[in-house]
Amino acid sequence: MVGKTVLVTSGKGGVGCSTVAARLAVAFARRQIPTLLVDLSAGNPALDLLCGLDDRVVYDARDVLHARIDPRRAALPVVSVQNLTLLPGATIFDGVPGEAEVIRLFETLRGGFDQAVMILDVPKEIVGTLSEFADLTLAVSDLSAASLRATASLNRSPRAQMRLVLNRCSAERDATGVRPTVREALDYVGLPLAAILLDEPLVVADGATEPGRFRFRPAFDVPIKNLSIRITGGHAPLLSGLIRGRKRRKILADMAKRRLENA
Ligand SMILES: Nc1ncnc2c1ncn2[C@@H]1O[C@H](COP(=O)(O)OP(=O)(O)OP(=O)(O)O)[C@@H](O)[C@H]1O
C-alpha cells in the first residue's frame, strides 16, 4: 500500500500544475523516497512527455480506471530518475468519470503500489471527490486574477487538507503593480501557503530539449524540495534566500503576521 498521497490540481489551465506535480515527485525520488507519479489528466496528459516516456506508453490510467490492466503493469520506471515510477495519463478523453469510479481508481492505486509517496496530477473536475481521501491537496496558481479566482472556487471536501502553491512569482511580475502581491493573493484565495515558486524559463526549455532529465533549477527546485521535506514531517524554509533584500523581508513579515503554517 502507498504511504502518503498528494493531489496536485489547479483551477485554471496552463499555470504549472503538471510541472509542479512532476518536479515534486522528482524531489521525493531524489531524497531516496520511492515515489509513484500518476497522471489523471485525460485528454492532454503531460507527464509522459515531461518524463521522456511518451514513446513507451502502452497502458494508461484510463485502462486502470476501466480495470483493463493491472496497475503495476501500466506503470513505467522513469529511466533517468531512480525511485520514480509513472502511471501515464490517457491521450483520449472519454468523459469525466463518476464519483464512485474515481474513488475506486484511487483505492486501486493506493492498494496496488507500495511506494512511500504517490503524487497525482488531478483535473479540477474530480479533485472535489478525491480531496477527501488524499493526505494533502496542492492547488497551483499563478498571480493572475483569472487563476486566483478559479482557485478560490475549486471544489473540495470539507475534510480536505488543501494548500496553495503560488507559481511564477517573479519579482518582475510583481513590480508591474498590475498583479496582486503574494499577500493579497493569499487573502483572496483563503488557503494556507504550501510553497512560493519563481518564474524559471529554463524549466520550460529543459522540458522541451531534455525530457526526463530534470536538471536541478534552484528557483523552482529548492522550494519544491523544501515542500517535499515538510510533507514528510521535516522542517525546511519556504524561501531559501532565493528572494533577497527588502522583498524577502516583506514576504516573511507578511507571513509571520498571518501565522501561516507550513505544509
Ligand atoms: N515557474 C515556472 N516558470 C516558467 N515556466 C513555467 C513555470 N511553471 C510552469 N511553467 C511552464 O508553463 C507551461 C504550462 O505548465 P504545465 O503544463 O505544468 O501547466 P498545467 O497547469 O499542467 O497545464 P494544463 O492545463 O495544460 O494541464 C509549461 O510550458 C511549463 O514549462
Ligand SMILES: [Mg+2]
Ligand atoms: Mg497539466
